[in-house]
Every structure is written in C-alpha cells, then in structure tokens.
Amino acid sequence: MLTFWRHGYETTSIADLTKAMGITPPSLYSAFGDKRQLFLETVQLYARGAAERERAINGAHSAFVAASELLQAVAITYTGDETPPGCLLASATATGSAGSLEVRRTVADIRLGLASQFSARIKQDIADGLLPSDCNAEALANLVVAVTQGMSVLARDGGSREQLLAVARAAMMAWPSHDLGSDC
Numbered sequence: 001m002l003t004f005w006r007h008g009y010e011t012t013s014i015a016d017l018t019k020a021m022g023i024t025p026p027s028l029y030s031a032f033g034d035k036r037q038l039f040l041e042t043v044q045l046y047a048r049g050a051a052e053r054e055r056a057i058n059g060a061h062s063a064f065v066a067a068s069e070l071l072q073a074v075a076i077t078y079t080g081d082e083t084p085p086g087c088l089l090a091s092a093t094a095t096g097s098a099g100s101l102e103v104r105r106t107v108a109d110i111r112l113g114l115a116s117q118f119s120a121r122i123k124q125d126i127a128d129g130l131l132p133s134d135c136n137a138e139a140l141a142n143l144v145v146a147v148t149q150g151m152s153v154l155a156r157d158g159g160s161r162e163q164l165l166a167v168a169r170a171a172m173m174a175w176p177s178h179d180l181g182s183d184c
Helices: 002-007 014-021 025-032 035-059 063-078 088-092 098-127 137-156 161-172
Strands: none
Touching (some): 002 014, 002 088, 014 025, 014 035, 035 088, 063 098, 063 137, 063 161, 088 098, 098 137, 137 161
C-alpha cells in the first residue's frame, strides 16, 4: 500500500512492489493476478475505514461537526510519520492512461461515496432545522471532498500539519448557518 501511495499507480513497477512485499514476481502474479488487481485490493484495504467513517458522520451531532472532524483527521493522516504525505486515493491516480480506467473509476467511486454520505447527513440537518432549507446539500458535500483532496495536494507539496489544520479551520468557516442566511 505504501509503495502505491508513495509513487502512484502507474509509476509503481512490479519490481517496486515485489521488493516492498519481499516476494518474487511469480508470487505476486499467483496471489493477485496483476498489478491492477493488487492495487484494487490495496484501495479496498485503504477504504475499509468507510464503514467507520459513515458511523462517524451519522453519529456526529451535526454534519458540521462530522465535516470538521473529518478535515482535522485527514490533516493528521496526510502528514503522518508512518505514511507518505497526502492521500493514497489522490496520489495514486493523479495521472491516467486508458489502461487505468478501472483504477480511476474505483477511486472515484470511493470519493463519490464520501460525498453521498455527507450529502445525506446534510439533508438530515436541513430537515432537522440545523441548516437553511435552501442549502445545496450536494454542493456542500462536494466542498468537503474537494477540500480533502486539496489538502492531499498541499501535503504532497510539503505542507505541514499546522498548515493543513489551518485549511481545515478555514474551510469550516464557509459552512452555512441560519445566522448568516443561506449562501449554500
């Protein structure tokens, strides 16, 4: 996982993977079929936190709290000592040839799932009166996802944890409230 995270899907070679895993190429092919399948399984492993993330989104006091906590968590994750900077999903598919269409689609589906989870939570907050009735839930949910991906780029470019946490705080200042009227 860390090899794909560090180098991206297309630029990671079979030699890079077998060295990182301590196996031979025939063993890799026997276990996973090919690099694409290994990557897809890696992404599924990376995304296993999706169920936990969904519980956190639904269990938070509000979508605002869920978004704030997510952005803080990714700032910490993207600048971790044990992982490459940024997000595996963003860095692994930054480029794309026609042969990696399935890879890009899988990664996009994970991001779309996150946006969908936030959109549903935002709609619940609208129904509960926590957000203005004319708030655009999809746009606000996509803002959260876009900020997470932008924070990944900042981390890959050398941004510090403090810088990413500042971005998270600034992004949350754009969150609508009844006090400010509805600019959703």
